Amino acid sequence: MKYKDYYEILGVKRDASADDIRKAYRRLARKYHPDVSEDPRGEEKFKDVSEAYKTLKDPEARAAYDNLGKHRPGEEFRPPPDWGQGFGDGSFSSEDIDLSDLFAAFGGGRGRQGAMPIPGQDFEVTAPISIEEAWRGTELELNLSVPEYDGKGGVRRVPLVFKARIPKGVTDGEKLRLPGKGGKGLNGGPNGSLYLNIAFKPNPLFRAVGHDLYLDLPLAPWEAALGASVEVPTLAGSVRLKIPPGTNSGRKLRLSGRGLPRRGEGEGDLFAIAQIVVPDTLTEREQALLKELAAASKFDPRKAFPKGDGK
Amino acid sequence: MKLEITDAEWLCERPEVSLEELVELSGLSPELLVELVEYGALAPTGTISAAGAGSRTEAQPMQWRFASDCVIAVQTVSRLRDDFDLDANALSVAMMLVERIRGLEAQLQELQSHLPQPDRQVRRE
CATH class of the missing domain: 1.10.287.110 (DnaJ domain)
Structure with missing residues (x-):
């Protein structure tokens, strides 16, 4: 060693x-x-x-x-x-x-207490799972090395390999328990428990808060202004979402029931957060149209600002 | 090799736990848990038999019920006791602070989730 x-x-x-x-x-x-x-x-x-x-x-x-x-x-x-x-x-x-x-x-005094029943040790491990796995429920293979006591002061490391069935409905930060999967009890003491700390792996699209999910929804300025029907990914596949005209950045559009399933029944919601993005480069035609729009529009996005003296 | 499959259970099957279950899940003694209740760090939400028990402070500790989401906090407190040799009074203070931090972290995580993540999203193409 x-x-x-x-x-x-x-x-x-x-x-x-x-x-x-x-x-x-x-x-x-x-x-x-x-x-x-x-x-x-x-x-x-x-x-x-x-x-x-x-x-x-x-x-x-x-x-x-x-x-x-x-x-x-x-x-x-x-x-x-x-x-x-x-x-x-x-x-x-x-x-x-x-x-x-x-x-x-x-x-x-483990092992020196004669015939007193000693409950087994509890173990705790982090269980990284993806949001998709939490949505469906999953089986997680656990491969641990745990100490095993023989009751006379002797000890050795033994591998503990098994699959844990994670029910759907778990969420980030939640704890699950596998009774009896902890250390072996001695002299008739009960076995300990193994605790799983559920930790979501980062997802490129979705962010979980409890059972709700958040998703950035990039929109072109004209989609946001005119309204549009866009395709939005959800865990169950893409759905069409209606963007109302005049949607501003930061507006949350709720897709009811498209979040993670809750324990028991029901499910969280998916919130698509509108985010207005502009092209990195404009074609000549786009530039011309936008210039025309700029000249024609009376819209003042900064009308709440105090009026300066123009210097 | 075919692996044995074990079902992972929820920490508590019900929305409430008894003092006895809290003892089992946390490894803290019933006496210490009663002391935490006396110091106000842990609050029973009710009693097992509402009939005849009178107000919840008059009820016997073994009849107390706690919201099951306190289990994680109580387990944290149990670790803090073991690792820092804290007495019941210090533990009750630690427990209130731990709860407050947990609440703030949850709020922070929620607020961060509302913020757009331009680097992650828009630059994907």
Whole structure:
């Protein structure tokens, strides 16, 4: 397994006091905790910080960690053969576990509580799905590596591969639960749950807010002024939308029921947001017509502005 | 290889959850949840048996019902407690702030969705 320098991660000396370790942890937790931090890599960093603290705050686990000796971070190593004696029966197969798994038996006393039923651990993963998948419902293949405890302090990493059926009706930021798919309970304790955090992948056309969808609808100035019937994409295919004459930029045109299905029944709406766009380059004829329009029109788009003195 | 298919369930099947379910979903103790209610960070929306229970503060905690959308907030609070060693009072403050941030983020996301995204849309051709 790969060595991690827990002291370096927390930024403390190897002889730091328990108090220094706690302070260092708290400082870093405030900086990187995913519920608190704005750092996009915060979650990853917090995992390391939290793993380091969990081990170093427990005097027994810290002593056992120190016992592993000092290695370079990332260096492959094996615990000495007699390591772990006296902490459970230490039956690890050290190839397929993480360093953190070695210490999971400490502190909480997992595996040392005899016959007490211990509920399995809950796992939480992000499930990226597309808006189309949320619309139809989907099956998501999950491929995880999770720790498995044998109840005597032994632990190994096992692959957890299965498909989760995501019902239609989910939306961005929602959480789903797979009961029993978390860690195995010990001594008759119930298995934990696996939580899926639904996260929509970016879509080039649609933006989701709850079950409503938003779509930019580019219109030529003459379409917006005169009204038009245009084709608009929806998740169920294109539909024709009537643009009323005099449609301004930013106006929201509602396509009722064309959003995402809600849980149970009903569905959200699709809002097409009018956006007036002009050609990058004009043909001679277009230019001539627009000049004619400019000369003929009395329309003043800035009539709300105070009248200047024309300087 | 044929993979086993498991149905993902909604966090709560019903629009309301009981204190017991909240305990199961969050890992927080019933005592701590009662304390959060006492501090006003968490508000029961009603009780299981309206008949004979009197007002909702008089009702026994085990009869309380909570709106199920508080589950995510309570899970967040549970993480904060574990990761920052917070007591009930600090947690109740954190919970109110977390809720406020969630509300603001939802509003921000909604407003951003209303804005045209010219780079994404118009330049596609």
